[in-house]
Amino acid sequence: MFGRQFIRIPRLARGLATQSGPITGVPAALHLKTGQSFHGRSFGAPKSVFGETVFSTSITSYTESMTDPSYRGQILVFTTPLIGNYGVPLNKAPFDSQDVGVVLESLNIQCTAVVVGDVAEKFSHYTAVESLASWCQRHDVPAITGVDTRAITRLLRDQGTTLGRIAVGSDAALPVPAAHEFWDPSTENLVDQVSTKTPYQLNAGGSIKIAVLDFGAKANIMRSLVRRDAAVTVLPWNYDFNAVRDQYDGLFLTNGPGDPAHCMEAALNLRRTLQEWDKPVFGICMGHQIIGMAAGLDAYRMTFGNRGHNQPVLALASSGSIKAGRVYVTSQNHQYALKLDDPFPEGWEPFFINCNDSSVEGIKSTAESGKKVWGVQFHPESAGGPLDTIEMFTDFVLECKAHKLQTLAANKISGTATIEPLTEPLAAPQIAVQA
Numbered sequence: 215m216f217g218r219q220f221i222r223i224p225r226l227a228r229g230l231a232t233q234s235g236p237i238t239g240v241p242a243a244l245h246l247k248t249g250q251s252f253h254g255r256s257f258g259a260p261k262s263v264f265g266e267t268v269f270s271t272s273i274t275s276y277t278e279s280m281t282d283p284s285y286r287g288q289i290l291v292f293t294t295p296l297i298g299n300y301g302v303p304l305n306k307a308p309f310d311s312q313d314v315g316v317v318l319e320s321l322n323i324q325c326t327a328v329v330v331g332d333v334a335e336k337f338s339h340y341t342a343v344e345s346l347a348s349w350c351q352r353h354d355v356p357a358i359t360g361v362d363t364r365a366i367t368r369l370l371r372d373q374g375t376t377l378g379r380i381a382v383g384s385d386a387a388l389p390v391p392a393a394h395e396f397w398d399p400s401t402e403n404l405v406d407q408v409s410t411k412t413p414y415q416l417n418a419g420g421s422i423k424i425a426v427l428d429f430g431a432k433a434n435i436m437r438s439l440v441r442r443d444a445a446v447t448v449l450p451w452n453y454d455f456n457a458v459r460d461q462y463d464g465l466f467l468t469n470g471p472g473d474p475a476h477c478m479e480a481a482l483n484l485r486r487t488l489q490e491w492d493k494p495v496f497g498i499c500m501g502h503q504i505i506g507m508a509a510g511l512d513a514y515r516m517t518f519g520n521r522g523h524n525q526p527v528l529a530l531a532s533s534g535s536i537k538a539g540r541v542y543v544t545s546q547n548h549q550y551a552l553k554l555d556d557p558f559p560e561g562w563e564p565f566f567i568n569c570n571d572s573s574v575e576g577i578k579s580t581a582e583s584g585k586k587v588w589g590v591q592f593h594p595e596s597a598g599g600p601l602d603t604i605e606m607f608t609d610f611v612l613e614c615k616a617h618k619l620q621t622l623a624a625n626k627i628s629g630t631a632t633i634e635p636l637t638e639p640l641a642a643p644q645i646a647v648q649a
């Protein structure tokens with residue numbers, strides 16, 4: 215009914231559109247450990263890889279998702295059928311006090327491979343410098359198009375996250391490998407592969423000092439702290455923060471890939487911190503799981519992880535900008551969760567719960583505990599949005615400032631320090647959602 219003339223691209227858009235890198239036409243397949251195969255064409259690196267097959271329901275931000283270190287070891291299936299239409303930006307920013315050296319979430323593609331229904335062969339965006347295909351090829355990441363991602367998603371939604379293989383070229387015609395041949399990324403400490411090896415600083419002149427334990431941080435977490443005038447010191451995931459904690463006004467624990475059980479060392483260090491130190495602590499995703507483990511909760515592997523930018527969570531308690539009884543739409547990427555123990559460990563309470571599957575989405579220290587500790591399973595800073603909970607960063611920074619002021623005032627009374635004036639109120643965060 216709709217002839218070609220009705221979907222013609224206007225002249226201007228045609229001018230902006232750029233040819234993609236080559237879609238090779240080489241055969242490729244997704245093989246699942248459960249025996250199913252999906253056949254399509256390769257548009258990425260000409261090699262075969264194993265990984266954990268997961269799906270994301272995000273409609274935008276394929277570039278942010280693919281550079282999120284939490285996707286390490288995973289074959290990422292996008293449920294949105296057309297991927298690649300706005301290309302890939304130049305992933306470099308000045309490494310200075312205002313930014314963290316990258317435009318996306320990290321410098322490299324972090325997922326093991328991508329699976330899309332229909333890769334865009336032309337792209338158009340004012341920041342784009344290359345196509346999704348050429349980006350994958352340059353980063354040696356296999357990618358497959360022309361498969362029924364709806365069927366794959368329905369399968370994963372029924373049987374849960376499944377180990378898989380992207381087979382490219384002649385491998386695509388081979389039968390599904392034997393079960394024991396599939397590589398299981400959860401057996402490895404992936405955090406150790408993506409965490410910084412040496413400490414580094416951002417925005418050294420900031421008005422409060424935050425230590426960040428890096429489990430595989432998304433760059434937008436650092437930006438969200440720096441934009442609120444925090445001086446940020448990024449430490450390796452297993453750094454013993456207790457040795458340096460007196461220098462800081464707050465502690466932040468980032469997201470990160472894989473099974474949190476591999477990071478028990480960090481949870482035990484944190485347990486001591488929480489017992490002996492009363493400054494604010496905030497954790498996101500893996501960081502939230504580590505806080506929970508330090509508090510005595512168990513983490514478990516979910517059959518169906520949550521990945522996408524449309525996960526609704528219900529606040530069970532009020533704190534700062536968060537109001538009990540409200541539902542917030544959040545960005546998520548996780549396979550593990552904290553158990554909803556009843557009763558919760560003393561001094562702790564559930565903060566958020568997922569509206570779809572009732573999993574724990576956040577915990578916090580109780581008012582009676584005298585502590586200021588929060589962990590959330592979702593990503594308040596999500597670069598692809600939504601930003602419903604972004605003000606949790608402001609809450610954290612303000613709590614760090616308030617604690618600093620109280621300590622200085624107490625020391626002044628005891629004659630051991632002078633009071634530094636608080637800097638002017640925090641400017642409204644300037645968060646630009648990247649295309």
Ligand SMILES: NC(=O)CC[C@H](N)C(=O)O
Nearest residue numbers: 469470472499500549550
């Ligand atoms: N984004 C994250 O930090 C993920 C946490 C953990 N790797 C999980 O899958 O649950």
